[in-house]
Amino acid sequence: MNQFPAISELDDHIINLKKKTINIATLASEMDNRVGLYILALHLSKEHSLTIGKFGRFQFPPGYYQYIGSAGKGIRFRVIRHLERRSVRHWHLDYLMPFVSVFSIRVFYEPPFTECSLAAQTEIADSGIRFPPRFGASDCRCSGHLIRHDSPPVWDKHP
Numbered sequence: 001m002n003q004f005p006a007i008s009e010l011d012d013h014i015i016n017l018k019k020k021t022i023n024i025a026t027l028a029s030e031m032d033n034r035v036g037l038y039i040l041a042l043h044l045s046k047e048h049s050l051t052i053g054k055f056g057r058f059q060f061p062p063g064y065y066q067y068i069g070s071a072g073k074g075i076r077f078r079v080i081r082h083l084e085r086r087s088v089r090h091w092h093l094d095y096l097m098p099f100v101s102v103f104s105i106r107v108f109y110e111p112p113f114t115e116c117s118l119a120a121q122t123e124i125a126d127s128g129i130r131f132p133p134r135f136g137a138s139d140c141r142c143s144g145h146l147i148r149h150d151s152p153p154v155w156d157k158h159p
């Protein structure tokens with residue numbers, strides 16, 4: 001298993017969206033389109049029972065969620081795709097996006113680790129739980145790429 005670098009040592013970029021209306025064009029100018037990983041910090045203000053395509057129906061408690069994704073065709077392209085909340089649904093996250101607000105985005109350009117190891121690290125860093133189990137993990141064998149926790153993520157510098 002690869003050694004995971006300390007979060008503070010990572011080549012990353014945090015985009016804080018709080019107190020801003022998300023403007024897709026502005027957001028696009030803050031990201032380049034290299035491949036890499038991203039974390040969307042999400043807030044769900046009240047409980048929702050949601051059907052996630054064929055994956056199943058789940059009761060999502062209110063709180064904070066982090067979604068860890070991998071963008072093989074470029075981070076800017078993928079993150080904007082999520083934020084546009086298109087009606088055509090492809091990823092598990094697409095079913096959740098209409099119900100959450102995105103308050104921060106963290107991007108990792110060409111990192112030396114996988115989305116699965118980043119999800120594992122994020123779970124530990126924020127004392128979170130994978131919920132629903134295996135969410136977003138259709139193409140891998142890990143416990144899932146959505147992590148729920150009670151407080152904003154530790155990397156979010158502007159709570």
Ligand SMILES: [Zn+2]
Pocket residue numbers: 115116119137140141142143144145
């Ligand atoms: Zn995984």
